Amino acid sequence: MPEALAFESAPSVVQTQRLQQRLHANKRAYTRRSLLLILPLLVLLVAGFMTPIGSLLTKSVENPEVANALPNTLKLLNSWDGTTLPAESVFNTLGQELRTARAQGQLFALNRRLGYESASLRSLPTAILSRLPADGSPVRDTLINDVPALGDIKTWATLKQLGKPYTSLYWLAAFDLKMDAGQVRAVAPDKALYVDVLKRSLTIAALVTVLCVLLGYPLAYWLSRQPARRANLLLILVLLPFWTSLIVRTASWIVLLQSGGLINNSLIDLGILDKPLQLVFNRAGVLISMTHILLPFLILPLYAVMKGIDSRYERAAISLGAHPYTAFRRVYLPQTYAGVTAGALLVFIMAIGYYITPALLGGPGDQMLSYFVAYYTNTTINWGMATALGGQLLIIVLLLYWVYARISRPANRAA
């Protein structure tokens, strides 16, 4: 056959180019088909996940209530000088638009929004409506006389300010700050809440993470040193909790920890306690149950990392005269750092967003960020606050996940 090959000889330049073009076209078509396979899932995720999260973030700065209810008043206020009280036409339009808002059921949302600014503003629309002359006669003097707030230039300036389409109110409030005459200030100490909630969430998540690492590391180490068959059987004891519904585990902890629960009764029967310890609906209950629920998320990846560590390094260190403790600390431990950090970050990321377990096992002082997000969405319908607090939580998680991805990437490549 060598002759035949020689006969075909090297292809001409044109042929090579054509071949290359076809190869490129083929590759492009191939990539296109690959993307086509990915597309349906991307559509689902963009529609069902990315857009909802994005709309959550935009909602946290939106300010539609006043602009929706009083569009013409705001238009007139745009050309207002800001130093003297507005003219009759502004008063008149405001009155008319408030009437329309009441007729269309927008008044509630408007009052609520004004109430976020100050308690006295909340009742302003109702006060105006009750004093508004019905016969169409001039309203300015009557209103200034009967509703003193309208005689104050500050009220009008605030209204104009509230008509803007975007607001920093909720994000500032999420950090216990407020806008006061154009300056960012801390809110009154008795109204401050969210910095505490944030600190509390971070503290609980950090404590749970530390507990998981301290408790889980020795177990993962021990498991990784067991013979394969036994290790697989013992792992079931870690995997069953992992697969069991979170709500079931939470229910179990209530049964165990409540004042007539198994733990308290056993301790009393053993004579260790005289009266039951308060273990549930407080911080202890939250920490115990969250540590239990999240431990498998640390143990399982750490176990996988430890399984992959070559024990010869440690043995080499010992044979070179290192004390086993030194060999462990200087040779073994560093090889698990990446695994521990990745596992700890994962546990922290999951813990910081916990809602169900603190809601069921914690007291009022143990509720985390998620609780307030849910509370503002469902109970008080303060969506601005719900989405700003949600945004705060999201930013924390994204930052941590970014760190997590950077740490765990080299490990993934090695695997």
Add this chain to the structure above:
Amino acid sequence: MKHVEPLEIRLLRPLLSVYSLALLMFLIIPILVIIPLSFNAGSFLSYPLSGFSLRWYHEFFNSNDWMPALLNSLKIAPAATLLATVLGTLASVGLSRGEFRGKALIMAVMISPMVAPVVIVAVGMYFFFASWGLLNSYLGLVIAHAVLGVPFVVITVNATLQGYDRNYTRAAASLGATPWYGFKRVTLPLIAPGVLSGALFAFATSFDEVVVTLFLASPTQRTLPMQMFAGIKENLNPTIAAAATMMVLCALLLLLAMEVLRRRTERLRGAKTE
């Protein structure tokens, strides 16, 4: 030559074993403790037990709260699993077909529902689904649960595809199989264990989901975990233990199924490296 260990290490070793067994007990006992309570004749969800009875199971299966909740879960979870598994598998296959720009970004997007705090997902979906009329609808719940299950499918199928030899696909193509036929008859059977374990993960995710459902579902769409959440908050009675026992059993079955699938995947990987 046997290395002689210092005394403290020899003492530490049994201590570590005792500690490890104790921690394993800490992990498993809370799961098991609720099971005997479901057979308790008394009407409190606490020990000591007062005789054997199946009344709480009877209660569960004849309840106007629990049975509809179970049925809702059984309606939503399979549909969400199917959606997440089909789309997730297709996308993973697409991703595995080589390098292209934006691949890392696409992967990050696909994993992201797993990382985002569930309450944020719930609130985001609540506002967005409201504008599409998907609140209080089964379709909305299925989409939401599928989104939450997708990362698990993508991760497991991707991992399985790493162990899949693409030469099989090429062989099928060179023998005249269309891409779809080759996928159906060659690739899919080989990656099936990974696809199935992804599906089990997605099912478990949907079957466990409370928070998103709490926001999106109407009162008549209560799922089993949601009913449990309400039960724990409102009145703690042993029907909860009966439901919990069945859910633990469910977890055990899932775990065993996963174990079988894991062994199969390992065999597939082993076959490739040999």
